[in-house]
Amino acid sequence: MKTRARLPRLVACGATLALALTLTACGDGDGGASADDGKIHVLVYGDATNKVEKQLVDTFNKTSDVKVVLDTIPGADYQKKLQTIISTPQAPDVFFNWGGGSIKPFVKAGLLMPLDDFIKKDPGLESNFLPSVFNNAVVDGKPYGIPMRGTQPVLLFHNKAVLDKAGVQPPKTWDELLDAVGKLKDEGVTPIALGGGDVWPTQMWFQYLFDRIAGPELFAKAVGGDKSAWESADSKKALNMIRELVDAGAFGKNYDSVKYTNGGSVQLVASGKAGFELMGSWYYSQQLTDHKEFAEKDLGYTAFPTVAGGKGDPGNVAGNTNNYYSVMKKTKHPEAVAEFLKLMYSDEFVKAQLDIGNLPTTTNTDKFIETTGNAEYSRFQYDLVADAPSFQLSWDQAYPQKASSDLHKAIQQFFNGQLDTDGFVKAMQALPTE
Numbered sequence: 001m002k003t004r005a006r007l008p009r010l011v012a013c014g015a016t017l018a019l020a021l022t023l024t025a026c027g028d029g030d031g032g033a034s035a036d037d038g039k040i041h042v043l044v045y046g047d048a049t050n051k052v053e054k055q056l057v058d059t060f061n062k063t064s065d066v067k068v069v070l071d072t073i074p075g076a077d078y079q080k081k082l083q084t085i086i087s088t089p090q091a092p093d094v095f096f097n098w099g100g101g102s103i104k105p106f107v108k109a110g111l112l113m114p115l116d117d118f119i120k121k122d123p124g125l126e127s128n129f130l131p132s133v134f135n136n137a138v139v140d141g142k143p144y145g146i147p148m149r150g151t152q153p154v155l156l157f158h159n160k161a162v163l164d165k166a167g168v169q170p171p172k173t174w175d176e177l178l179d180a181v182g183k184l185k186d187e188g189v190t191p192i193a194l195g196g197g198d199v200w201p202t203q204m205w206f207q208y209l210f211d212r213i214a215g216p217e218l219f220a221k222a223v224g225g226d227k228s229a230w231e232s233a234d235s236k237k238a239l240n241m242i243r244e245l246v247d248a249g250a251f252g253k254n255y256d257s258v259k260y261t262n263g264g265s266v267q268l269v270a271s272g273k274a275g276f277e278l279m280g281s282w283y284y285s286q287q288l289t290d291h292k293e294f295a296e297k298d299l300g301y302t303a304f305p306t307v308a309g310g311k312g313d314p315g316n317v318a319g320n321t322n323n324y325y326s327v328m329k330k331t332k333h334p335e336a337v338a339e340f341l342k343l344m345y346s347d348e349f350v351k352a353q354l355d356i357g358n359l360p361t362t363t364n365t366d367k368f369i370e371t372t373g374n375a376e377y378s379r380f381q382y383d384l385v386a387d388a389p390s391f392q393l394s395w396d397q398a399y400p401q402k403a404s405s406d407l408h409k410a411i412q413q414f415f416n417g418q419l420d421t422d423g424f425v426k427a428m429q430a431l432p433t434e
Contacts, residue, residue: 039069040333040340042325043082043092046072048289049149049282052352056343066336079401086111093331094340098397099137099145099324105401106326107139113327114142118338125338128345133361136393137324145324146341150358151385152280152320154204154394156305157287160298162189162275170302174212174241177305181250184275190252193274195260199408200396202255202415204278205245207318207395209238212307216316216390223398227429234311239414239421241307246415256416263290270294278304280319281381284357284374301377303384317388320397322361354378359385403431 044053050072057068071092073081079102085091086106097103106112119125126134129147137145158170163180166187171177184191195201210219214234222229229235245251258264260279263286268274270291277283287295306314325344327337343349345362353360354372359381369378385391396404410427413419419427 039067040094040331040336041069041071041092042340043071043073043095045078045096045323046074047282048285049353049356049358052349052356052358053148055352056349059348060340060343064336064339066333068340079404083401091328091330093333094325094327094337096148097137097145097324097326098320098394099322100393100397101400102397103137103144103324103326104139107144111329112144113329113331113334114144115146115327116142118334118341119143121338122342124345125341128363130361130363132391133321136321137326145326146344147322147361148325148344149323150281150353150360151322151381152282153317153381153385153388153391154208154278154280154319155283155301155303155381155384156276156278157269157283158276158300158302159269159272159274159294160300162187162272163300166275168275170300171305172302174305174307178245178248180275181245181248185249189272190268190274191250191276193258193265193268193277194251194255195258195265196251196255196412196415197257197259197264198261199412200394201260201265201279203395203408203411204280204318205242206238206411207392208278208304209241209307210235211316211318211390211392212304212310212312212314213238213241214310215312216392219392219395219398222428223395223433225433230425230428235425236421239424242415243421246417256412266290269299281357281359284377288357301380313389315384315388316390316392317385318392318394320394321391400432400434403433407431 057070061067166183168180181191350360357374414424
């Protein structure tokens, strides 16, 4: 089982954060992080999963002399704001990340604590997680992160009622998807909701099509520094198929004014104005939070369609292995931090994540799946990920953070027709890989 990590959507959890570096605590916290307030500040990306993180903080604080404060950053620019405070006195003790390329710069800057000593004292901090997931936060042979949410494969979600009315079945093949687009348009429905204003949801279509057509090797070559991968025949075929889908009107005309991070695209599907949305598995818990009745009655899901003649295994998955907690070297409470991290493999953690539709990557997850209210969804994810020959990390997490802006720009401009195939290839070849 190979796995990899992406952006969950944000739910506002307090006042909007200004770049003045003051963090708004979500829950019982008392506000901004400081270097010497006697507490452990844990910084997370604000979204529907925060309810579990608050629960674990409450559990920890019942018995610990050193208290944890959960700080959240509302906004799709979590990484940008993290970069702003990471080397200041306002930096947290522990922070949420995606492993992979997202933490390498912090490791190189000497800001993060390697977790070897924590693991020597409690081997369960490593052995209780699936190795392929745990290893995604290993940098230069040292562990710098503990998995703290769930594996997040990208799935094709749909509104069952909308598809039924249009006489459409969840597509198993690319041709079936194109056929569904035509039928949904005839019904006056936007076939596929897309939060193009955030750009990263658009990227999901690229990473899956490239994998289906070329297999995981092409992207691995590209992110490894072989720039010729982008000009290959398989790369150009994937781009042509993306262009075909856009030109067919699959996403409507206003997708760049829609965002996932403010619930816009989520609302389109829940209200029946759109048929499909390609999104990470956190989408289930988001719909459950925002549109509970719809999520329980009419939200459907399936794997990404197969592509005839493609080199990629139809069982391959793209998305995020997990999210991680990394520890700042400057923390004044390492012993308490280590105790807090142990909760990430506790039975309480696993059951709480499963209850909101997340799939933890602990070794004890399987025994709880059938006991949850979302057993069918959790089992679908678990089997999909467990059987996947390859789990491709989201492009903007596989590339170094400094490449993210240009990567997103190239994707958006190609999608909008501002870049042709050659222009996109050149833009991707210009991305830094180190």
